Amino acid sequence: MTPPRSRRGRPQHGRRGRRGPTRQPQGTSLVGQRFVVEVEDVAHGGHCVARHDGRVVFVRHTLPGEQVVVEVTSGTDRTSFLRADAVEVLRAAPQRREAPCPVAGPGGCGGCDWQHTDAAFGRELKARVVREQLRRLAGLDLPVTVEQVPGDEEGLRWRTRLELAVDDAGRAGLHPHRSHEVIPVEDCLIATPAVVGSGAVGSEGNHGVRALDVAATSTGDVVVTPRPSRDPAPVVHEQVALRGHTLDFVLDATGFWQVHPGAARTLVTAVLDGLRPRQGELVTDLYAGVGLFAAELARRVGPTGQVVAVEGDRRAAEHAGDNLAGVPWAEAVHADVTRWVTEEPEPLAQSDLVVLDPPRTGAGKDVLTALLAGRPRAVAYVACDPAALARDLATAKTLGYQVDSLQAYDLFPMTHHVECVAVLTPTEGPPELEPLDPS
Known part of the structure; x- marks a missing residue:
């Protein structure tokens, strides 16, 4: 099972959404056929690449460099590629281990992709995927290290x-x-x-x-x-401990919140360190959720600054309003982000800083064109899909913005999902800033 998506496209382990009508594949089904393949490198999506009879085979439950017997799970003699499970390992990679979960193998639960290796090698696999997506889709050759996030042991017992x-x-x-x-x-x-x-x-x-x-x-x-x-969904309370203080949030129990216990703090810290907000600056937070980033940004820019948090989900926007209620210079707006950036150009034109935390499909050309036209001094792009991030970074490059820094975090150990924070600055370079106040 691919972990299903929440409102904002994040994986929500355990359930898939309803699918619409799909076109039946042409040709004779190859499902159930078995053959031996040599496994190549990892690919985006929790599988590795192999080849058989001139076609690509995307194989789950394997590792790069292995020789395995695969069983086809999807595809026909006319499809351009096949999907398959590794059902027998003939030559194991040195990083292979016995999966601790008894239902993690072929035919079992599909929520985890890398139970058959440890969390450290899982992070290396994710780093390879991010580097390849950036190179292939954005023409960027950047070093990528996927960092472990405090709050889990060996990639287990972290999901809240x-x-x-x-x-x-x-x-x-x-x-x-x-x-x-x-x-x-x-x-x-x-x-x-x-x-x-x-x-x-x-x-x-x-x-x-x-x-x-x-x-x-x-x-x-x-x-x-x-x-x-x-x-109505029950309302719950979350807290995020930052440097010397704690932020409090209310939200629906079924609403979006980062599922790793260390994720919220990690991402807020990464965004703050990348943007370096100053007193009096204007900030636009797009796809703001319940105000996770907006709350701390409002504290940093102070009463002489302004924060506008735009969120398309009505209930999340309402909770963002509650979470920002004590800060008169911060405003929560319920609006479709794409429509808002094109119909409300003035806040974007005045913004010094922008935060983007879009759904899995990415922000897209229209949103990027609108927000970068205002020439903010920095943009923090929080991405849950490296392919969508790479496509948007390619667009940003054509609009005169460069990647100033890129960090990646293992917020979903044992799965193929990885979270990235890219900081974009104008190609001519960011302005010189005074050293940050560590408080």
Whole structure:
């Protein structure tokens, strides 16, 4: 199972959205056929590349340099590529290990891509993917190191939010890769003890329920929300401890929040270190969610500055308003970002700094063109998909902006997902700034 997407495109382990009609592939199905391949390098999406009879085969459950027997899971004799699982390892890579999760292999839960190696090598695989996407799609040759984030042990027991699918018998479980089937499970090794102890994991009798959302917050609350439900989503509280102070947030239990316990602090710190906000500056925060970045940016620019946080989800924008209520120079706006940047050019034209945290598809040419036309001195782009980031960085280059710094973080250990923070500055170079106040 590919981890499904939340409102903002982030992976929400355990449930897939409904698919629309799909065109049936032409030709004779090769599903179930087995053959031996030599595995090449890692590819974007949690698999590695191999070749058979002149066609590319995207193989899961393998590592670069291995020789494996694969079983085709998708494709015909006329498709340009095949998908397959490695069902037998003939020559193992030195980084291979026995997966700690009993349902992580072929035909099992699809939420994790790299249980068959340790978290450190998983980070190296992700770094290779980011470097290749930047090179291929943006023409950028940049060094990339995916950093470990404090808050998990060996890539396990870090996930604070989990979406469980429910089968027709009312049993809660997880999906296989690219499947709507449900595998009942008693545990999820990447979920925190609080999530596993919520009573939802392994539960039965969930009749009339399609899914269960579990949220274990930093303030100690554990909330299980059935879907669908006629009741409003419960409101929960989250805290982010920064340098010498703590930020408090309210949001829906089913709304978007970073699922790794160290993620929010890591990303806010990376954005602040990249932008270096100053008193009196004007900041636009696009795809602002419940105000994670806007809250601290407002504290940094002070009452002589201004922060405008734009969010397309109504409930998230309402909560952003609540979270910024004590800061009169910060405003939360509920609006479609693409429409807002084209219809409200004045705030962007005046902005010194911009934060972009778009969905998995990226910001896109229209948004980048509008925001960079105002020539902000710096843009922090928070990206959950390296391919979308690379495409947008290529656009930014044509609009006169360069990558000043790029950091990558392992916010989703054992999966192929990686979070990047790119700081963009005008090609002619950023202005000289005074040293930052470490407070």
